[in-house]
Amino acid sequence: MNAALAACVAGLIFAVGLALGGMTLPGKVTAFLDIFGNWDPSLALVMLGAITVHAVLYRVIRRHSSPLFAPTFSTPTRRDLDFRLVGGAALFGVGWGLGGFCPGPAVTSLASGQPSTLIFVAAMLVGMFLYKLVDKAWGQPLAIPPQQEPHFVASTTSAFEGPQDA
């Protein structure tokens, strides 16, 4: 119950931060991305504020052995760079510039009921579902969900090499 309440409150605060910061205005997003035009750097300050606060608090929180209402911390530990990471980020960046929405602000904006927002969110959910299908069709995960990401093990490859002939 406490965990559920905390997640809901976190979502609420997140939405207020996005709306106050200007992230829910597609025109402000594209103005932030228009560095060669009439550039509006406001959204860099959203990132600066968020990263500064979370970088400090992350370290304070991780001094605890576990979260308050869950058995363990589920933080990603992967360190490898692959095509999926870079390719996925690039596709997302194109969509962000094209629509002016990233996932958080899009969900936050749903209640405004504007047709363009509803169309974007519906297409975003379809895109996520398509990923699921492609992921399944390929028979192996294209990307491992954060909470299941294995700790980076340098010796993973050796398991497949087998014993060497003398």
Place this chain on the structure above:
Amino acid sequence: MENFTPLASLGGGILIGLSASLLLLCNGKIAGVSGIVGGVLSPTPNDTAWRVLFVVGLFTGGLLFSLFSPQVFTVSISRSTGALILAGLLVGFGTRLGNGCTSGHGVCGMSRFSVRSVVATITLMIAGFATVYIINHLLGGSL
């Protein structure tokens, strides 16, 4: 630069940082919205309720703003339905493929100094800059 809103944006960012910290402190989870929503679409036992409730919180926050301050949701850019659909598909597919979005990689990952998140954030920023350059300066600002 006439629309520059440094204080509101910095304040909004601080709230986002506090929210991400609250979710980590209480639930041990990363506040990455694409991962949270994606997880609702692929539900697993004991890992879905908090995701749904985070999304409910996001929606409720938006609802409060739309009642009292609807101008924060003004869509002032000119995009066709086709462009919006393509944008949504790219954002949905790309964030799942790349394992994160502006919140998961850009805020949470960057705060942990994660190499993957730094690379992802730089990549998505460059792709965003290039896309808006093409739309605003080569295609006349609408699509």
